[in-house]
Amino acid sequence: MRYLTRGLFWIAVYLGLALFPCLALLSGNMPPGYGYWWDFSLALGYGSASMMAIMFFLTARFKRPALPFGVDVIYYFHKYIALLLFLIVAAHPAILLATEPVVREMLKPAQINRYMAAGVVSFLLLTLIVVSSLWRKQLNIPYDTWRLIHALLAIAAFILALIHIEGAGYYINTPGKRLIWPLIMVCWLLIQLYVRLIRPLRLLSTPYRVKEVIKESDEVYTLVVEPRQHEIPAYKPGQFAWLTMFYSPFSMKEHPFSFSSNPEQKGELRFTIKELGDFTKRIKEAGPGQTVYIDGPYGAFTIDRHPAERGSVFIAGGIGIAPLRSMLRALADRKDQRPHILFFADKSLEKMTFYEELKALPDQLNLQVVFLPQHPPANWPGETGYLNREILTRHLPAHLSELDYFICGPAPLMDMAEKELHAMGVPLQNLHSELFDFV
Ligand SMILES: Cc1cc2nc3c(=O)[nH]c(=O)nc-3n(C[C@H](O)[C@H](O)[C@H](O)COP(=O)(O)OP(=O)(O)OC[C@H]3O[C@@H](n4cnc5c(N)ncnc54)[C@H](O)[C@@H]3O)c2cc1C
Incomplete structure (x- = not known):
């Protein structure tokens, strides 16, 4: 029940944040409407831009919002809500192109201004994100490469969407309403700061060292690690953590592994890892003393x-x-x-x-x-x-x-x-x- 109430609270927060720009634009002084389809399409555009901003929040692994669901469920939500977001973004220009001849004119190569161009490029980047995510394995894109490209494309698509809104957005007619998007941008920058700088710095200050690598079978190894000087954070049996080894925590080369150790047994953590690809095949190379960074615990899969x-x-x-x-x-x-x-x-x-x-x-x-x-x-x-x-x-x-x-x-x-x-x-x-x- 406790998790249910908290879960409902965070779902309400999500909906509130997604709808906030539309509701704010609808309040106070408004310029004359341009008809149903125009307004509807713009509402889709604004709503999708705020959904894009929340995407970064979803994968930032904040523990409180993730607690009722488990961070892995949040990642799946991110994956599926992205498809809905893509459809909403696609509907925004599709409606305008179908109902407004003036928009068709504005998009002609000879006429297009940089704000409209920013919108078009943002949409193309989103398309690339969806295609590369849905068919990553078929396209033979290694996970680490995909993750880097995914982050860069998402950042570019989001910034271009904001530029598009700043220049082409209708209804942003008062100084207060003009502030909405810079405000969203500031929140987004703070999330980036946390994910790319503060969290890696925190991991850097709480390193672990490999104590032992146990060969379990031909292709499975148990990595036993102990903290260098700090306490092990409490975790629940069945949870998982993101592990970075051979690289710095700033590298974004981290992999999720479940704890195979028992939280009742203090002083060390164990991860039991099957060889699959580039990273897992290197586990056996880790000798005693090798530095490991562990971001966790996460997940709701626990007794x-x-x-x-x-x-x-x-x-x-x-x-x-x-x-x-x-x-x-x-x-x-x-x-x-x-x-x-x-x-x-x-x-x-x-x-x-x-x-x-x-x-x-x-x-x-x-x-x-x-x-x-x-x-x-x-x-x-x-x-x-x-x-x-x-x-x-x-x-x-x-x-x-x-x-x-x-x-x-x-x-x-x-x-x-x-x-x-x-x-x-x-x-x-x-x-x-x-x-x-x-x-
Ligand atoms: C919640 C969770 C818990 C896991 N627990 C374990 C465990 O206890 N033991 C174990 O052997 N494996 C576990 N895995 C799987 C493990 O994360 C992947 O096998 C490992 O990351 C593969 O990396 P690679 O570079 O060796 O292989 P690659 O060939 O690069 O990847 C193989 C597949 O693993 C997935 N993967 C790769 N890198 C990542 C990443 N950074 N984040 C998420 N997925 C990735 C991708 O689907 C990829 O196609 C877990 C995965 C998740 C999501």
Whole structure:
């Protein structure tokens, strides 16, 4: 309930900020209207400019607004609201072009002034942002390159949109109304200052050092780090942090990883990382003493937000076990008495990270572990293959709808588990998942 109220508050703040310029322009002295479509199109233009400004706020990782949702959910919101923003921006000139011959004249290459040109270029940059984000993988753009281009394009598109409004904006007819956009610009600059300067400086002043790199399997390593001189910030089992290693915190080369360590165990943090690309393949190069910067904790994927009375079910695929290991270890250390179940799927037992540890965990915790190797050893007595409804039904208790479910793994496993569990009667609010992919 606490999170619900706070969530509703921040949604109201979002709507208020998005609508603020339109409402402010509608107040007080107004020039004569130019008809419905003209006014509607301008309202879309102003609304989209403020939505663009809020985009930067969304990804600035402010902890208070992110708390009710989890910062990862805010990132997904950023992603999907951007598509709506793009449609609104596109509708702004489309309506004017369709209904106002004078605008068609103004956009002719011989007639166009720099304010209108700024609007056109801003729209083209937004189009580039959408295309490069939606089809980044298909276009083979490495994540770090994409992120840099994304930030630069977004900054340019926003500044050009403000220039367009300053020169071409109708209804900005009083000194007070002229102040709205510089005010938004100042807020935006403050956010940039925080993200690009203050936060990296803060990270620089709280460095960690690598204590140990543990090889878990062929392609999975656990990075054990300890703070150089400060306290570890409190975190909840299952949360994640952004990690920068081999670069400075100003580089924007940071990667999100779940804590695989147990917050009850003080003095060190653990991240269990699977080799995937440029950064993760370098984890094994980190020797003791290597400096690491950690921005966190973030995220709402944690048992501490959902203390189900009758126990929890954990469903992991591959490296998705990392945040679940953190939760399970925390439950064991807290001497939790509730019954829990873990389903863990991977290609083989050898590939399963923490296999031996998880096998032994029922000695310390009221836990039933269901391993699901796709390629089991000969005479394997347990379940095999992909997780499906039959396997879930065989192991879940009759009161399955009263349990909380924590799901992390490859997207097909997560989709299947969520769909089947919901079909079996588990309410959506009991399903909690973490997808290891923002874009
Ligand atoms: C909330 C969250 C928690 C995660 N926890 C873990 C974990 O515990 N263990 C683990 O092995 N992996 C985890 N990941 C995935 C991990 O962040 C990526 O595998 C890693 O960043 C890949 O970087 P790379 O340069 O090695 O590979 P690349 O080839 O550069 O990237 C592979 C894919 O990883 C994603 N990715 C890359 N860089 C970033 C970035 N800076 N931010 C967001 N996504 C990125 C992109 O989708 C990209 O296509 C997590 C991801 C998220 C979003």
